[in-house]
Structure formats: structure tokens, C-alpha cells
Amino acid sequence: MTSPLSPDLRRRLVRAVEAGSSAREAARRFEVSASAAIKLMQRVRQTGSAAPARIGGYRKPLLDGHEALLRELTSAKRSITLAELRDTLRQRGIEVGSLSTIWATLRRLGLSHKKTRPAKLADLVR
Template identity: 60%
Template sequence: MTTPLSQDLRRRIVRAVETGSSIRQAAARYEVSPSAAVKLMRRLRETGSVTPERIGGHRRSVLEPHQDLLRSLVDAKSGITLAEIQAELRARGIVVQALSTIHLMLKRMDLTHVNAG
């Protein structure tokens, strides 16, 4: 993953474009990709800022609020499969597309004795 352009470089690109350079000329001058300069100028137009957005971070599991339900499903049926858990969740209006999402949540909860099938 690439790192964001420095604030100084962002300001220099914007200044070059505002003083008459094309976006592509400014990108070449400061040795950044044309798409990076285009996105920078679009961000400036849309938000009024050249500050980069936050990169990365931890996304919370969609199942985090349903830990008690998951625990009760696993406790209620010995050997329950991930597909069965997925079906039970769907019956309660909780749609989980990937079985791996359920598996990872169960692993975080230290409930790993569930059948994968």
C-alpha cells in the first residue's frame, strides 16, 4: 500500500494548477502519478481540503452486536455448522454473506469447536 502524499507536496501541486499548469503537467513536475494529482484536485473541489482521508484501521465485525445470539446458537446445538449458524442468523434478519465472517467472530469469541460444513 502506498503512503499519502506529504502536505507540502499536495500544496505545491495545488499551487501549480491554480497558477496555470494542467493537472498532468503538475503531476509530471512533482513526479507523482497523474491519477494522484487528479484525485487531489477532485478532493480539493469536493471538500475544500487537500488533507488525506484516514487509511486503514480496524473494521468492526457485523456480528459484534450479536455475540450473545451466536453463543446461544453454539451452546444449543453440539456440532452446529457454520452454514447452519448462517441460516439461523438469516432467519432472524441478520444477513452474513461469507461463512468466514462467522468463523472469525466465533474464533474471537473462543468458540472454535464448530463444524465448517
């Protein structure tokens, strides 16, 4: 992932363009990509600031609002597997894409679940 240009370099680029240089000329002079200089100047014109925009952001958990149900399911059956949790959620109309989504939510809530092996596999291991 790239990082934003330093505030000092941003100020120098803006000053160079405001002094009459084109964005591409300023980019060559300060050894940055032309697109970085052009986008910086677009940002300055739109917002009046050379400060970088936020990178990334907060993403609401997919199972947000279903914490009580997950607590209920894991306490009702201590040996419940992630696959069983997914199936139960689907039966209740809650679509979950992957088991890791359920796992991450359980971890965030401090809940645990059992990982049980299928009976046939457990017999083979012994």
C-alpha cells in the same frame, strides 16, 4: 493498494498550480500522474485542504446484534459445526453468506466450536 502522496509533494503541487501552472504541467514537473494532480486540485477546491482523505474504514460485522444468540447456540451444543450454526441462523431469518463470517464472529467473541468430520470420512481415516 496505493498510498497517498506525501504532504510535502502535495503542497508543492498545489503551490505550482496556484502560481499559474496547469495541474497536468505540475504533474509532469513533479513526476506524478496527471489524474493524481487533477484530483488533488479538485480536493483543494472542494475542501480547502490538500490533506488526503481517509483510506479504508470501519465495516460493521454482519452478525452484529446476534452475539447473544451465538453464545446460546454454542453453549447449548458444544460440538456444533459452522454449517449447523448457519442453518440455525437461516431458520431464524438471519442470512449469512459464508461460514467464514460466522467463524470470524465466534473468534471475535472468544467462542469456540467443534469441527467434526462426517462419520463416513472418519471411518476412512482410521
